[in-house]
Amino acid sequence: MLDFMFIFFASLALLGGLLMAFHPNIVHSAFALVAALFGVAGLYWTLGADFLGATQVLLYVGGITVLLLFAVMLSTRDAARISIARYALMAPIVGLLGAFLVTTGKALVPIVRAAGGALGPTEPTTEKIGNLFMDPTAFMLPFEILAVLLLVVLVGAITLARRGEEDAA
Amino acid sequence: MMLFLQDAADAATEVAADTAVVSATAVDIANSTFAGNLYAYLIVSGALFLLGLAAILTRRNSLYVLMGVELILNSANLNFVAFARFGNYGLDGQVMALFVIVLAAAEAAIALAIVLRIFNDFGSIDITRTDSLRD
Structure with missing residues (x-):
């Protein structure tokens, strides 16, 4: 189970990093960075660092990337041409995915605590x-x-x- | 003399027992698959570092450079936490990672303010065209 979580979050981080580094559109790159940072937060959780993972989500995924997006939109002349309608369509999908992640995450926490990798269970x-x-x-x-x-x-x-x-x- | 030899032998077996314990945990860690394996985390962290470096070196838009820096900071953080966990250093690695996260937030705020100023002064944030610090 922990291995599955590791593979999931590691591939999320690496794919996000790949997209961030090589996608031509900077707005898409910023969203790929969100995925990469969320993957790193998941890796913190598999290491038993629950508070650090939550801080990563709040500060990095929530704060720094919003700041980056503001800078992108303020400093790009032919402003990236984001289609609001397309993102509005994506919103319910992202919301459902988020709800799914929260519920499965709640179920996964005791499993991660009990397994804790090769080094035994962890504590809050x-x-x-x-x-x-x-x-x-x-x-x-x-x-x-x-x-x-x-x-x-x-x-x-x-x-x-x-x-x-x-x-x- | 005999007593001394006995002591030395005891010490030797103690050392042997210690090394046995150490190598046992090392073997455990090496034999388990991904999540219990330090090397898996180090590989992911190294890959993230290289991707961040690629973004910094290949892009001319300074915002890409900032994103690459954030990715590199994250890879270093992952190393801190993984080494602390597998080396049994308690919470020190996590505390260090928290400090790094806060410093990264500060750095992002200042750097983005500078990027906005550069855009206002030069009309572009291309790092190859910003070649002076004053008008």
Whole structure:
């Protein structure tokens, strides 16, 4: 079962990566990147890293690729010519697929936990990772530095992207 | 003298037992098929790295370069998690992967802001045509 999951997610990641690297249309490439990143999240799950896989889906699949698509649409002259109607047709299919994945995923979690590869069963990691981040003897300092970095990035990105009037000077 | 020899023999058998345990797990990992096999993860991660590198080297649109960088970061993350899992390093690999994900998000935000500025200034995001930092 775990082997099947590995093959499924690994081929998803590799096919997504292939399409991303070699598809001529950049919008299709961005969607292929979504598939590749989701495949990597699945590989995290087969390694027993449940929290990391969920973070990957939320941040990468949800956040970074949306940012990328915005950049694609803002910075392409003959704007990729996306047919909204075609994507609207795809929406229910994607929704059904997502519901299927969620239900099978719920059924699969205990199986993955019990099997856990060659190295025995795994445990939920969310609480332990949270404790590590809030532990002064573990990762608290890097965690706080990362928070400051994110603030700097926020301000920096706004300053960079804004078209200032003082540009000409 | 005899006691010393006895100690040495004990130590030797202990070492032998230790190496036996180590090689047993190594054999287990090597003999199992995909999901229990470190090499399967390393191969996938290496392939993702090469695909990301191909995207960076062959495309002239800077957004493709960004996507390639994201793919390469993911392949490195996969290595972190796989090595931590198969080397019994606990959660350190996963924590490192989380830091990398957050840094990748920061990098994507800044890089896309720069791409938008370049598009406004040059009228194109072709990396072979952006050859100056000022007007």
